[in-house]
Amino acid sequence: MHVVATAGHVDHGKSTLVRALTGSDPDRLEEEHRRGLTIELGYCWTTLPEVGDVAFVDVPGHERFIPTMLSGIGPVPAVLFVVAADDPWMPQAAEHLAALDALGVSRGVLVVTRSDLADPAAALARARAELDRTSLRGAPAVAVSARTGNGLDRLRGLLAGMVARLPQPSPSADVRLWLDRCFHVRGAGTVVTGTLTEGTVSVGDSLVAGAGARLRVRGVQTLGRSVQTASGVSRVALNISGGDVTEVGRGGVLVSPGRWLFTSVVDVQLGVDAPDRLPGHPVLHVGATHCGTRSRPLGRGLARLTLDEPLPLRIGDRALLRDPGSRRLWGVVVLDPATPPLRRRGAARARADQLGELDPAAPQLARELAVRRVVRRSVLQRIGVDTSAPGDAIVEGDWLICPRYAEQLREKLAHLVAERARHTPLDPGLPVGALAGALDLPEPALVAVLVREPLLLAGGRVTTARAALPDRLERALAVLEQDLSAEPFGAPTADRLRELGLDTSSVAAAVRAGRLLRLAEGVVLRPGADLLAVERLAGLRQPFTTSEARQLLGTTRRVALPLLAHLDRQGHTRRFADDRRGVRG
Numbered sequence: 001m002h003v004v005a006t007a008g009h010v011d012h013g014k015s016t017l018v019r020a021l022t023g024s025d026p027d028r029l030e031e032e033h034r035r036g037l038t039i040e041l042g043y044c045w046t047t048l049p050e051v052g053d054v055a056f057v058d059v060p061g062h063e064r065f066i067p068t069m070l071s072g073i074g075p076v077p078a079v080l081f082v083v084a085a086d087d088p089w090m091p092q093a094a095e096h097l098a099a100l101d102a103l104g105v106s107r108g109v110l111v112v113t114r115s116d117l118a119d120p121a122a123a124l125a126r127a128r129a130e131l132d133r134t135s136l137r138g139a140p141a142v143a144v145s146a147r148t149g150n151g152l153d154r155l156r157g158l159l160a161g162m163v164a165r166l167p168q169p170s171p172s173a174d175v176r177l178w179l180d181r182c183f184h185v186r187g188a189g190t191v192v193t194g195t196l197t198e199g200t201v202s203v204g205d206s207l208v209a210g211a212g213a214r215l216r217v218r219g220v221q222t223l224g225r226s227v228q229t230a231s232g233v234s235r236v237a238l239n240i241s242g243g244d245v246t247e248v249g250r251g252g253v254l255v256s257p258g259r260w261l262f263t264s265v266v267d268v269q270l271g272v273d274a275p276d277r278l279p280g281h282p283v284l285h286v287g288a289t290h291c292g293t294r295s296r297p298l299g300r301g302l303a304r305l306t307l308d309e310p311l312p313l314r315i316g317d318r319a320l321l322r323d324p325g326s327r328r329l330w331g332v333v334v335l336d337p338a339t340p341p342l343r344r345r346g347a348a349r350a351r352a353d354q355l356g357e358l359d360p361a362a363p364q365l366a367r368e369l370a371v372r373r374v375v376r377r378s379v380l381q382r383i384g385v386d387t388s389a390p391g392d393a394i395v396e397g398d399w400l401i402c403p404r405y406a407e408q409l410r411e412k413l414a415h416l417v418a419e420r421a422r423h424t425p426l427d428p429g430l431p432v433g434a435l436a437g438a439l440d441l442p443e444p445a446l447v448a449v450l451v452r453e454p455l456l457l458a459g460g461r462v463t464t465a466r467a468a469l470p471d472r473l474e475r476a477l478a479v480l481e482q483d484l485s486a487e488p489f490g491a492p493t494a495d496r497l498r499e500l501g502l503d504t505s506s507v508a509a510a511v512r513a514g515r516l517l518r519l520a521e522g523v524v525l526r527p528g529a530d531l532l533a534v535e536r537l538a539g540l541r542q543p544f545t546t547s548e549a550r551q552l553l554g555t556t557r558r559v560a561l562p563l564l565a566h567l568d569r570q571g572h573t574r575r576f577a578d579d580r581r582g583v584r585g
């Protein structure tokens with residue numbers, strides 16, 4: 001299916017043209033008939049040879065219904081621009097065209113209708129000139145009469161040609177359905193309608209409205225027929241149920257669960273036609289909805305908008321800002337729906353520099369990371385960044401760190417740890433939690449993943465492996481290491497430690513620095529001795545007794561008992577009820 005919206009001044013013949021093309025009346029309301037005026041959006045459809053179903057969203061042309069008109073064209077990328085042959089170029093034609101231009105709508109057909117009433121040449125020339133100044137430049141044009149039917153076949157041909165060239169949306173895309181109508185049907189419950197631009201909705205699906213409200217799709221209709229499933233582009237009517245169904249209404253939005261970020265603060269690029277001084281409270285029109293905003297200029301055609309209500313927005317979304325007072329409107333493109341706060345002086349200027357690096361048409365992970373530095377992968381996905389190929393980014397759980405920023409963090413980390421070692425050589429190293437705070441990282445695990453030689457992580461602290469210990473301690477450790485390389489499980493006795501000048505606090509410092517492995521009070525081996533023990537014990541007949549282990553490792557019970565207990569704790573060995581053990585794996 002294809003969906004095309006109408007546009008043009010009131011009374012220029014839009015609804016009549018849709019009726020002539022489809023055979024049904026887009027004006028459904030009694031009031032619309034009485035006043036001869038479209039008030040609500042109307043929907044009709046027809047079938048064109050070669051291209052299939054084409055649905056029309058017929059919009060009101062009257063100046064009072066501009067928000068409704070914008071909700072009609074918001075999600076629809078193609079337009080039937082209608083002007084009357086017997087009338088001059090009119091204000092709402094200009095206003096509609098400005099809106100289409102601001103939204104970047106480039107697919108359309110220009111129709112000069114009512115051409116049985118006047119020669120269409122002048123109206124055509126004027127409209128042509130107006131369209132050629134906008135995103136609709138070069139749109140094909142035709143003169144018709146809805147009354148006599150003249151030109152309608154040619155119009156059908158142009159329409160078919162236009163919709164055949166529309167991009168094919170992906171049926172697997174995340175669903176975001178802007179609701180343009182909502183009503184209650186006796187027996188069925190709540191029904192909402194909208195233009196599904198991409199993705200697929202099926203009976204039984206869960207959808208989310210706003211922050212958290214979960215709904216179930218009980219029925220799907222498209223073009224008046226009940227279907228199991230509908231994919232964009234489609235006009236759909238959904239019968240929905242669920243606890244929060246009363247929260248849903250016209251101007252609402254239904255989205256795939258977990259795939260969208262509802263945001264209240266967005267940074268946007270302003271169209272070239274934006275006024276130098278933005279009004280403080282422009283109205284944002286996006287999809288089929290609109291909401292109040294507060295605007296803050298960031299400089300160079302960029303602004304931060306704070307929305308009155310959170311909306312599911314993605315990078316690259318096109319929207320309109322409108323000043324209801326002056327009726328001016330201009331386009332915006334969403335650059336960032338997951339913004340950092342601007343607290344410090346000069347933050348807005350720095351932010352503008354960052355935003356200048358981003359490409360809303362094709363967001364790239366590397367650039368997004370360069371700007372955001374540390375960000376959740378799930379957030380990037382929700383705002384429309386493909387994170388499937390993280391490249392040389394640092395990945396830790398859901399977090400991604402920009403590789404260049406990671407280098408800066410590593411330098412800072414090394415500096416902090418070196419400073420600490422200089423100030424308190426007997427108690428070097430810093431806990432990862434404190435380092436996360438100092439480096440402004442959201443989680444200690446992100447510190448751990450940055451640790452690289454010569455730093456090392458031991459017992460939740462980051463230390464420097466060598467050099468950080470005082471010379472006296474280094475010399476003692478060198479002797480001890482020699483002892484232990486000859487007898488890896490011959491832990492030094494209390495006498496030997498005393499002889500080397502290694503008191504309790506020196507031993508503790510060496511353990512913290514990762515230079516000794518502590519098994520129990522006063523029982524230390526070289527780091528890695530535990531893994532060496534596992535390797536040797538695996539060669540024993542399993543399970544083995546404590547005494548078999550002690551003999552194999554050539555050590556005493558003073559060492560063997562805490563060593564085996566350590567291996568149990570580390571999960572290398574398993575202890576059975578009879579006190580024998582087996583090596584795991």
Ligand SMILES: Nc1nc2c(ncn2[C@@H]2O[C@H](COP(=O)(O)OP(=O)(O)O)[C@@H](O)[C@H]2O)c(=O)[nH]1
Binds near residue numbers: 008009011014036147
């Ligand atoms: N003679 C003639 N009248 C038309 C034609 N198209 C529309 N009209 C009349 O123009 C008036 C406005 O039409 P309508 O479709 O409601 O305009 P809309 O406000 O743009 O939807 C109605 O009285 C129509 O009957 C046409 O091709 N020829």
Ligand SMILES: [Mg+2]
Binds near residue numbers: 037059
């Ligand atoms: Mg109408």
